[in-house]
Amino acid sequence: MPMVKMLPSRRREFAMPxxxxxxxxxxxxFTPTGxxxxxxxxxxxxxxxxxxP
Structure with missing residues (x-):
């Protein structure tokens, strides 16, 4: 099974792969979010x- 890396968030249910x-x-x-x-x-x-400068 492929492993998914997530963007961190304060609440796990809102994390985006x-x-x-x-x-x-x-x-x-890369996912579309990535x-x-x-x-x-x-x-x-x-x-x-x-x-x-």
Whole structure:
């Protein structure tokens, strides 16, 4: 059974899966929630880099 990594939350029932681990030595699969998190992180880092002196 694949292992699912979750975004932390204060209440477990609201935790969102971000990746599904396929097994030893195999790639992780991002869930739609995980892809959204990655997109927001990339945008944030890009904004930070453009604002840096």
């Amino acid at each position: 971000v990746v599904v681990k396929q097994g030893r030595g195999r790639d992780l699969l 892809l959204e998190v990655v997109d927001r992180i990339r945008t944030t880092f890009s904004d930070w880099l453009q604002a840096a």
